[in-house]
Amino acid sequence: MxxxxxxxxxxxxxxxxxxxxxxxxxxxxxxxxxxxxxxxxxxxxxxxxxxAHKKTGLPMGSLANKELRHKRMLAHRAIDRLWQSGIMSTPRVYQWLQAKFGLSEKQMHIAKFSEYMCDQVIAACDEVYNRLRTAN
Ligand SMILES: [Zn+2]
Structure with missing residues (x-):
């Protein structure tokens, strides 16, 4: 490594x-x-x-304290809910978030997100989820 x-x-x-x-x-x-x-x-x-990445041994993102680790977990959950409910496919969720927040593919990793970014992603995912779920 x-x-x-x-x-x-x-x-x-x-x-x-x-x-x-x-x-x-x-x-x-x-x-x-x-x-x-x-x-x-x-x-x-x-x-x-x-x-750490298994293959490369590189860190997945920035070191996180307890609060940030929790926020990143919630962000993962908010994203998972979108594709699990069939509203978007997994690649679409990531493409959409990239476009929405002007992130490069490299930046679009939850392990790299700050608490602020996690909050933004959670809010955006929840908003779309609630809007599209009730639309059907
Ligand atoms: Zn330290």
Missing amino acids: KKNKVYCPYCGAEARLRPASAIYGDSTKAVNEDKYLYVCNRYPKCDSYVA
């Missing part, structure tokens, strides 16, 4: 690549086998991390 310098946006410390089970607990070892996270060197004092 390639080594990459990654820094914590909250405290400026360097982040280290660690097995996911070191953070999620040993009981998750089987599920998280070969999953890695970039974890702030000040963890657990600074509770911030992000998943």
